[in-house]
Amino acid sequence: QELLLCNDLEKDIALYNEIDQAAAETDIMDLRTSLQSIQQTEASTTQKMEEIDQYINHELTDEKLTAFEAELEENPDLEAELRLVNDIDIAIQETEIMDLRAKLGSISKEINRQEKQKRSFAARFSASRIAVATVAASLILIFSIAGLVSKNRPSNDAELYSQFYSPYETTGIFRSGDALIDSKLTKALHQFNENNYQEAINLFSEVLEIDPNNPVSNFYSGMAYQETKKTDRALISYQSVVKDRDNLFVEQAQWYIGLCYLQNENRKKAYRQFTQIANSDSFYQPKAEAILKKIRYLE
Structure with missing residues (x-):
């Protein structure tokens, strides 16, 4: 009652x-x-x-x-x-x-x-x-x-991106066997390290005019574009690295492709990209699992 x-x-x-x-x-x-x-x-x-x-x-x-x-x-x-x-x-x-x-x-x-x-x-x-x-x-x-x-x-994609993104360091000396390419590449990497990203992009572009598949120039061009928030251009550069496959930057490019999608607030593509990495034996597999967990948390 x-x-x-x-x-x-x-x-x-x-x-x-x-x-x-x-x-x-x-x-x-x-x-x-x-x-x-x-x-x-x-x-x-x-x-x-x-x-x-x-x-x-x-x-x-x-x-x-x-x-x-x-x-x-x-x-x-x-x-x-x-x-x-x-x-x-x-x-x-x-x-x-x-x-x-x-x-x-x-x-x-x-x-x-x-x-x-x-x-x-x-x-x-x-x-x-x-x-x-x-x-x-x-x-x-x-x-x-x-x-x-x-x-x-993170409470949104931008914060999640800033938490996981850091520019890939330039380590070692890259030799192509072509003196002209090596000279331009050295100057480009120097500009990149000095955070002169547009100048670095210009120099990387000169290398790519000679060798369109040069993985170092493609990868660090992507990094420079990403640093200047030109993520669409960065994606093209990273995808060129992945497409070439026969280089040392494939795993790194795949990771930064996912971050570009996140930077563009394209969470679905980011989720698919990081899932692919998490299901592989990539160096970034643990980080991919961690970021997937936080993407699910956002949802």
Whole structure:
């Protein structure tokens, strides 16, 4: 009878049903166990949460990566925290949990506004619901921690691009066997290193007039175009490198093609490109997996 007359009671029941459904999820129960385990363990890791997140996303420098993995082998607490952060990253992408979080927040606001509803809620909260309430609290804790872990996560394509993009360094001396090409190439790379991108593009173009398939000129032309936000031109240059195939810049070009799509806010093409890299044995395979994870987070 009260249910027929009281909309607030109906909302309470809907909330309980949502919590019961969430509590039945094995992943959430496992995550709750992990939370309790971590909370009961005295923290002994010297790594910051930001560093753990950088490790997951393959963003640590070689020196920091070596130090992190060395501690990971010796420190079970760090390993446990790493697993927990991975679990949280998975949990916060679940649509059902996001819906539940929204409903929890909505009901909570209504209870705060209505003192009568607050008393009614307390009266009906029986001992049999304590376990369910604990699960709800765990879910709220998940999102609190997730907020800290992902406070630096990108909110759009541009931020995601800036997080993963960095220009490819010019290392070594490239010899083609042609003195004229080598001379122009050396000057072009020097201009590129000085951030004189338009001058570098002009010099690379002179090389390409002599040798249209020159992989160094095509690749670094792409880099220079990308640095000057001429991503359509950059794509053409990178695609020439990939099409040639018989060179040392194919994997790099494939990676930067994906970043160009992201820079152009063409997320579908970016997703396909990074998926292709993630399914290969490319040097960029770990980074592709990391960026795919964040693209899915944006969606």
